[in-house]
Amino acid sequence: MSKPKLWTKDFISISLSNFFLFLTFYILLVTLPIFALKEFHSSASQAGLMTTVFLLSAIISRPLAGQWLERAGSRKVLLTALIIFAGASLFYFFPKSITGFLIIRLLHGVGFGIATTAAGTIVADLIPSSRRGEGMGYFVMSINMAMVLGPFLGLLAVQQWGSSWLFTLTLVVAIAALLTGLSIKLPKKEQKVEPTVQSSFSVRNLFEASAVPISIVGGFLAIVYSALLSFVSVYASEIHLANVASLFFVVYAAFLLLSRPFTGKWLDQYGSNVLFYPCIILFAIGLLVLSKADGAFTFLLSAALIGLGWGTLFPTFQTIAIQDAAPNKRGLATATFLSIYDTGIALGSFFIGLVAAKMSYSSLYFLCAFYVLIGAVLYYFFHHAKKRETSSKLKSQEQ
Structure with a gap:
């Protein structure tokens, strides 16, 4: 009996989109604190906020994303989040103060938190149940590869070419995440969203x-x-x-x-x-x-x-x-x-x-x-x- 197929076009597309999401994250993770210290002469604690604000907004947005996925459908939520993520990447060219950058990091974290939650949900639906452990392992490799490549590309850009090239690279990679996300076509049964009974807000529902x-x-x-x-x-x-x-x-x-x-x-x-x-x-x-x-x-x-x-x-x-x-x-x-x-x-x-x-x-x-x-x-x-x-x-x- 042959195994159900794992390496479908949609599985590859969602893995690539996830890779580009995390590649953007790791490019900025190692470079924005350096940028803040050099360009704005900020303190180490202020530079550290570049990462803290991003992660906090991602953490807070994820439980809300879980509910939106049930109501709106995973592909729609993913594409909305990828648009927010790519839009926030465009804004890095404009701020002239550390406060402006922190606001962008807040928005960027929201897009990242929702997009990665949607991507994890989509891939769980795409992987055959009998190969879920194997499939999730390969999917998570996209994060590991971004973790290796991101810091290298980020430091190369900021050290060799300057901040403008760094933010250009970030924008290009974020757009790549959006384009690969757009190519995903879920089966009709996965796109169908069952009507849910609206209930009052509760932390348990998050x-x-x-x-x-x-x-x-x-x-x-x-x-x-x-x-x-x-x-x-x-x-x-x-x-x-x-x-x-x-x-x-x-x-x-x-x-x-x-x-x-x-x-x-x-x-x-x-x-x-x-x-x-x-x-x-x-x-x-x-x-x-x-x-x-x-x-x-x-x-x-x-x-x-x-x-x-x-x-x-x-x-x-x-x-x-x-x-x-x-x-x-x-x-x-x-x-x-x-x-x-x-x-x-x-x-x-x-x-x-x-x-x-x-x-x-x-x-x-x-x-x-x-x-x-x-x-x-x-x-x-x-x-x-x-x-x-x-x-x-x-x-x-x-x-």
Whole structure:
């Protein structure tokens, strides 16, 4: 019996659109703080707000996006968000103050939050249910590739050609996200929006309850991932490995790519528990190796281990969040997962920074290795044990 097709035109289009969305995000993530410090002579805290305001607006908009997806349809919401995202990218040419840039970052974050939520929902609908783990793994690769390429392109543009070229590049990439989004043609059954009974506003309606437990696990571990995003290049300089710092996420992505054809299929065949525990151990070992890195080999070995570990865990969590929700709640489940995950990234960037000020980065990553093992305990009680209990109840009812 042949497998249902995964690599359709629409799956490729939504993956490309997602790639261009995150490519824009990562291009600006590393360059706007530098731009603010250089052009406006702002303080470090003001420069940091460039990222904070963007993430906060994305986090706040995602639960609302989950509801809009149910009512308006995923393609319509995606295209609206991509237009907002591309429009905000155009406005970067005009502000003459840090305040103006923060307003644009607010708008840009709204477009990003809604668009990524819609993209996650669309891809969940496009992937055959029997290949969901494999498909989500490949889809999330679009984020990983943007994470590697974005900082490189952004720094190249701002250092070699100046801010005007940086914002031109950002606009071109944002338009590419819109154009690839426009090419998506969902099946009629996916475009149909069932009428819903209007109810009074409630915070509960902004989140999908079934997705909350695994989202908390993902958000908890995202705090450690933020320590890698924010400080691994600083740590590399501290241990005299600045010349290989840029290769960390290249190796991370390379090993993630090598493992993806297997890990996604294993998730579909054997379930999340078989995949989770080895990967969380690999993540912890990778952090331990990073904390003790004394040369290029051990530094890049840690990137490979973390790529195999965390690089597999993130799409696994998102797949679980979607699978545990009813089909008509996938949009809300995606929004719930990404909101809680991004909250972990935002909190991590702040609190890990406070901790890093009190100890060496080596000690920080050493502690992070043990922190992620607590995530294994959370996973067991929030997902593994609950699933086993549900399975036992179903078996007893059948008997």
